[in-house]
Amino acid sequence: MSLFKGMLKSGETLFRDTIVLDYDFQPKVMQYRENEQMRFATAIKPLLQGQNGRNVFIYGAPGIGKTTACKHVLRELEEETEDVIPLYINCWKENTTFKIFYKLCEDLGYKFIQNKKTSELFSLIQAKLNKKSAVFVFDEIDKLEEMDFLYTVLEDIYRKSIFLITNYRDSYTELDERIRSRLAPEFLSFPPYNEQEIAGILQQRRDYAFVQNCWDDDAFKELVEKCTETNDVRVGLYLMREAGIYAEEKSSNSIGVTHVAEAIRKADDFHIKPKEGLDQELQEILNVIQENNGVKIGDLYAVYSTKGGELSYKSFQRRITKLDEGRFISTEKVLGKDGNTTIIHHSGHKKLTEF
Ligand SMILES: Nc1ncnc2c1ncn2[C@@H]1O[C@H](COP(=O)(O)OP(=O)(O)OP(=O)(O)O)[C@@H](O)[C@H]1O
Numbered sequence: 001m002s003l004f005k006g007m008l009k010s011g012e013t014l015f016r017d018t019i020v021l022d023y024d025f026q027p028k029v030m031q032y033r034e035n036e037q038m039r040f041a042t043a044i045k046p047l048l049q050g051q052n053g054r055n056v057f058i059y060g061a062p063g064i065g066k067t068t069a070c071k072h073v074l075r076e077l078e079e080e081t082e083d084v085i086p087l088y089i090n091c092w093k094e095n096t097t098f099k100i101f102y103k104l105c106e107d108l109g110y111k112f113i114q115n116k117k118t119s120e121l122f123s124l125i126q127a128k129l130n131k132k133s134a135v136f137v138f139d140e141i142d143k144l145e146e147m148d149f150l151y152t153v154l155e156d157i158y159r160k161s162i163f164l165i166t167n168y169r170d171s172y173t174e175l176d177e178r179i180r181s182r183l184a185p186e187f188l189s190f191p192p193y194n195e196q197e198i199a200g201i202l203q204q205r206r207d208y209a210f211v212q213n214c215w216d217d218d219a220f221k222e223l224v225e226k227c228t229e230t231n232d233v234r235v236g237l238y239l240m241r242e243a244g245i246y247a248e249e250k251s252s253n254s255i256g257v258t259h260v261a262e263a264i265r266k267a268d269d270f271h272i273k274p275k276e277g278l279d280q281e282l283q284e285i286l287n288v289i290q291e292n293n294g295v296k297i298g299d300l301y302a303v304y305s306t307k308g309g310e311l312s313y314k315s316f317q318r319r320i321t322k323l324d325e326g327r328f329i330s331t332e333k334v335l336g337k338d339g340n341t342t343i344i345h346h347s348g349h350k351k352l353t354e355f
């Protein structure tokens, strides 16, 4: 009966618990970000001693644990004390002052707030927070449409730490001068993980998500390599799930390199952040890149200008860096006859198989 050896029987599955493969799953233990978490804790510490906390501006590429590390610290804080209230806002979802204050009120336990105005909502927040102290995490701040909530919080909440998270270091200079001078944050850059760290993270998730020993060593190694090339842990989680599904479809009771390869092929249009999240200026530049793929940055700028684009070359370059950081495009440095130049590729054209 060796014909059927290695096949899944009906009702059998390779998965034990797929929740741990979700992008927003919070692992109990978070390795490799001890230093960053320590920096957060140090910024919060004065609040525990009845003083004002410090603010932190956090930036780094997608999928390298910024949100997870922050939430981890908030959770520990919550277990430690009731005097400091942890508040987390995703500014992609809550992108205006009204929506942010509304969500904060909800999180602070207020009911019947449907008909309240922005200023009334803030009074409620103030009433609760100024009796204690608070840590605010505003995540994905580059997606905000309004910033004045920050000014209000900085001015009228007395004891607090504010953490701002973004993919772009530039987001800081885009903040209003009045906000910047009050915020005076420490800067914390999250570096990408190395291969060993990616392996450790994915292994931990694999051991929860799948039945024991169903991953071939080579297949897992391939997965780790691919994930390391993209720098993004989410790619690894995504490929893990897809490879498992593909192996099941083939009724295989183990996950091998062919299943991982298939998952990588299928992941061609892998986009973590939909481009709807970009502001209009960036979308326009992205459209130009899409229509002129694989072109030198100087030529691209020329096309952009003839289409009525008004940015200076320097600002244009900065926008390109921003799109690159968000992985909407990729850049390639080449040596041309007139010296170094950069070629820009639209990510829709760059497949996961090409990394
Ligand atoms: N050190 C780690 N240990 C365990 N899981 C991790 C670690 N770092 C990242 N992850 C996992 O990787 C995924 C992406 O992490 P996270 O959402 O924190 O990224 P991010 O840096 O906030 O990305 P983005 O800028 O796109 O929001 C999550 O599922 C998270 O659980």
Ligand SMILES: [Mg+2]
Pocket: 066, 067, 068, 139
């Ligand atoms: Mg995040």
